[in-house]
Amino acid sequence: MKKKKSKLGHEGASALIMLIPCVFFLCVCSIYPICWVLRWAPYNYNGTKATFTGLQNFQRLFTDKTFWEAVLHTFEYAFYKIIVIIPLALIVTVLLQQKLRGSNFFRGVYFMPTIISSAISGMIFTFIFATKNGILNAILQKGNLITEPIKWLTSGDVVMIAVVVLSVWAGFGNYMLYFTSGMSSIDTGLYEAAKIDGANGVQIFFRVTLPMLSPTLKIVLQLALLSAFRDYEAIMILTQGGPGNRSMTMFLYNYYLIFGQSNSAQPQIGYGALCSLMAAIIIGLVTMVYLRVSKKLDDVI
Amino acid sequence: MKKVVAFLVAAVLVLGTLAGCQKPTPAPSTDAPAASTEGAKKIDPCTIKFWTGDRHDMEYIKTHIDKFNAENQYGIKVEVEFLTDDVETMYKLAYQTGDAPDVIGGSNKTVETYGGDYLLNLEPLAAADETYKKEMEIESRKYAYKNWDPKRNEVYCYFGAIRTGTRAEYNIELVKAAGYDKLPTKLSDYIDMAKKITEAGKGEYYGIGFTSSSPFERFCEQVAMNSGITWCYDYKNGKFDFSGYKPIIEECKRFISEAIAYPDEQGVDNMRALFAEGEFALWQNASQEIGVFTEQIPITKFEWGVGALPTLTGEVKGSLDCLVQKGYCITKTSKNIDAAWEFIKYMQSLDVLVGYCEAGYSAPLTNAVRDKYDASKAGRMGEFQAAAYDEVYPSYPSVNLTGDNYRKTLWEAVLGNTDVDAAIADCNKRYNEALEADIKSGDVLRVVIPDFDPMHPGAGTIEFRDK
Numbered sequence: 001m002k003k004k005k006s007k008l009g010h011e012g013a014s015a016l017i018m019l020i021p022c023v024f025f026l027c028v029c030s031i032y033p034i035c036w037v038l039r040w041a042p043y044n045y046n047g048t049k050a051t052f053t054g055l056q057n058f059q060r061l062f063t064d065k066t067f068w069e070a071v072l073h074t075f076e077y078a079f080y081k082i083i084v085i086i087p088l089a090l091i092v093t094v095l096l097q098q099k100l101r102g103s104n105f106f107r108g109v110y111f112m113p114t115i116i117s118s119a120i121s122g123m124i125f126t127f128i129f130a131t132k133n134g135i136l137n138a139i140l141q142k143g144n145l146i147t148e149p150i151k152w153l154t155s156g157d158v159v160m161i162a163v164v165v166l167s168v169w170a171g172f173g174n175y176m177l178y179f180t181s182g183m184s185s186i187d188t189g190l191y192e193a194a195k196i197d198g199a200n201g202v203q204i205f206f207r208v209t210l211p212m213l214s215p216t217l218k219i220v221l222q223l224a225l226l227s228a229f230r231d232y233e234a235i236m237i238l239t240q241g242g243p244g245n246r247s248m249t250m251f252l253y254n255y256y257l258i259f260g261q262s263n264s265a266q267p268q269i270g271y272g273a274l275c276s277l278m279a280a281i282i283i284g285l286v287t288m289v290y291l292r293v294s295k296k297l298d299d300v301i
Numbered sequence: 302m303k304k305v306v307a308f309l310v311a312a313v314l315v316l317g318t319l320a321g322c323q324k325p326t327p328a329p330s331t332d333a334p335a336a337s338t339e340g341a342k343k344i345d346p347c348t349i350k351f352w353t354g355d356r357h358d359m360e361y362i363k364t365h366i367d368k369f370n371a372e373n374q375y376g377i378k379v380e381v382e383f384l385t386d387d388v389e390t391m392y393k394l395a396y397q398t399g400d401a402p403d404v405i406g407g408s409n410k411t412v413e414t415y416g417g418d419y420l421l422n423l424e425p426l427a428a429a430d431e432t433y434k435k436e437m438e439i440e441s442r443k444y445a446y447k448n449w450d451p452k453r454n455e456v457y458c459y460f461g462a463i464r465t466g467t468r469a470e471y472n473i474e475l476v477k478a479a480g481y482d483k484l485p486t487k488l489s490d491y492i493d494m495a496k497k498i499t500e501a502g503k504g505e506y507y508g509i510g511f512t513s514s515s516p517f518e519r520f521c522e523q524v525a526m527n528s529g530i531t532w533c534y535d536y537k538n539g540k541f542d543f544s545g546y547k548p549i550i551e552e553c554k555r556f557i558s559e560a561i562a563y564p565d566e567q568g569v570d571n572m573r574a575l576f577a578e579g580e581f582a583l584w585q586n587a588s589q590e591i592g593v594f595t596e597q598i599p600i601t602k603f604e605w606g607v608g609a610l611p612t613l614t615g616e617v618k619g620s621l622d623c624l625v626q627k628g629y630c631i632t633k634t635s636k637n638i639d640a641a642w643e644f645i646k647y648m649q650s651l652d653v654l655v656g657y658c659e660a661g662y663s664a665p666l667t668n669a670v671r672d673k674y675d676a677s678k679a680g681r682m683g684e685f686q687a688a689a690y691d692e693v694y695p696s697y698p699s700v701n702l703t704g705d706n707y708r709k710t711l712w713e714a715v716l717g718n719t720d721v722d723a724a725i726a727d728c729n730k731r732y733n734e735a736l737e738a739d740i741k742s743g744d745v746l747r748v749v750i751p752d753f754d755p756m757h758p759g760a761g762t763i764e765f766r767d768k
Contacts, residue, residue: 240513263708
């Protein structure tokens with residue numbers, strides 16, 4: 001049998017050698033830590049003490065009401081966030097593209113929340129949403145829109161609204177930037193042609209802008225979806241997942257399991273690793289479904 | 302030529318990466334150099350390092366370290382470092398790099414956090430010094446799992462001071478306006494008083510405020526302790542038992558269901574600031590509030606008082622658990638054990654500890670300090686003085702728990718988010734399962750005190766069982 005000659009050659013060897021550091025860091029900083037965390041799955045491990053529990057953590061995963069409610073809350077949060085943030089970012093982008101006076105100033109103002117740390121914005125909104133001395137309740141009561149202060153952060157009925165408002169405020173500037181970039185690549189000749197044909201502003205938006213933005217929209221939606229499923233920092237500062245775990249999301253629950261929650265729970269690294277794996281599977285499934293559905297957006301063009 | 306250059310660059314990158322990988326440093330040696338325990342010692346001049354996470358008493362400690370450096374007969378120089386955050390991680394990292402200090406501050410979690418892997422057993426040193434042994438009461442100041450590891454039978458530090466149990470801090474004017482000259486002693490009456498204040502406030506101020514940072518511990522747990530109820534661990538039977546909380550939780554639910562409490566639970570400092578602004582009349586915390594309400598967030602708008610928290614029946618039937626403080630440990634890697642011990646003896650000498658308590662940082666723990674201490678010099682710390690119901694409880698076994706701890710679980714029941722019976726049953730199940738698993742694996746010993754008395758929790762005969 002003829003021996004197959006190596007097709008690597010000198011160039012291939014150089015490329016391989018140059019890849020070694022990257023592969024090394026990928027293994028050490030990514031793959032190894034994931035394997036290290038997952039190996040604690042059959043243990044109750046709090047960072048110092050490990051007690052072997054066998055399949056107990058696996059059984060717990062499927063009966064853990066808090067985790068599965070957190071999954072539902074995550075879907076709920078992602079849904080509300082996306083149906084508000086994407087249209088809002090798109091409308092603001094279109095308005096700012098009209099090159100009205102002050103457009104650049106407002107573009108900067110709308111983008112500023114994006115560069116503020118989630119922890120800081122969470123703290124600020126804690127004061128805004130405070131029941132008694134909160135700015136929001138004060139404005140609503142002064143405007144006679146409410147008679148009693150609303151318990152934004154301590155009532156299970158409205159806490160998700162508060163959390164979504166914060167995430168929209170913090171994130172829509174980012175998506176506005178993506179849409180601005182997408183719109184700048186649209187041929188202005190199309191708008192001129194549409195105007196010549198007698199199209200008004202709304203018709204131009206739905207018949208020209210939106211279809212031409214379709215590739216950008218597809219990517220922005222995917223980013224927004226992944227970001228919404230992974231959000232936890234601001235919720236952690238604002239509500240710590242409360243009241244009664246009503247605003248607890250998947251990633252926030254996993255965070256508390258891995259790192260512990262001050263005064264409430266010690267780290268449960270083994271179980272947290274399993275929950276993280278399940279969260280990754282759920283996000284993977286959602287992404288797969290989205291990619292199938294998003295192909296329809298390509299048919300618009 | 303290009304290929305040679307490419308190859309050389311790649312090789313340099315690879316070598317640079319490998320050079321970054323250090324050989325793991327060996328674990329701390331368990332063969333610590335022996336300290337002298339008898340006769341006149343010869344200590345050569347040396348420099349020792351002392352790390353502490355306590356920052357509230359920085360000025361006082363630094364003053365006395367400077368004094369020790371100037372006046373000690375051995376030429377020992379102490380370099381102190383006041384650590385800011387994550388003290389435990391910094392200590393352990395220092396061991397890995399061979400840069401550990403000689404002395405570190407001890408706390409009520411010394412055994413759990415560091416234990417015999419990192420710290421020297423001080424009992425032989427303490428027992429050999431008659432003055433230290435007597436003043437520090439070394440026989441009776443061994444607290445299991447705090448400074449004493451019963452499995453190894455080693456003591457890693459002795460404590461010099463105490464933070465007494467939680468008290469109620471209150472707005473005297475609002476309480477008087479509600480018709481009360483002093484705080485009610487019975488829980489239901491206390492809640493009624495808070496309700497009256499809230500009703501009088503008409504939304505401008507409330508009767509009581511709770512922080513989001515461990516609210517259960519600051520109120521319900523203290524009420525349970527003082528009521529003589531098993532508040533976590535049943536020392537007589539050697540198991541966890543939270544059943545006694547039911548009547549307390551049922552009462553405390555009124556704070557939320559009847560809208561008595563301030564409607565937000567924010568961080569501790571936020572709530573302190575709101576209390577200082579008169580937003581609510583009753584607050585509950587320990588003696589650190591003196592420094593807070595006099596220096597950090599000074600109360601200028603009203604007179605504030607300090608009183609006892611209520612009990613279930615109005616009678617005090619149990620002690621409040623106090624936090625032991627000002628312990629000093631010698632690390633196993635120290636090469637200057639005798640010098641470190643001289644430093645510890647100085648920092649825990651009578652004059653230094655009495656001065657510390659009179660400066661208002663803590664309350665006296667030992668009788669020697671208590672006898673010499675003048676409470677009138679301690680300012681408002683006098684109002685937090687150790688009462689007949691302030692004691693140090695023996696530590697219960699620290700278990701590897703799944704889920705939320707009892708404080709969070711039971712507070713959710715107070716808030717009305719979960720059923721009280723279900724919450725209590727859940728805590729009993731998880732805690733005792735964890736206890737049995739940890740005893741079976743040999744991680745902990747069961748603590749049993751057959752003659753346990755909640756009024757004198759440290760006085761009983763403690764047994765450590767491996768089943």
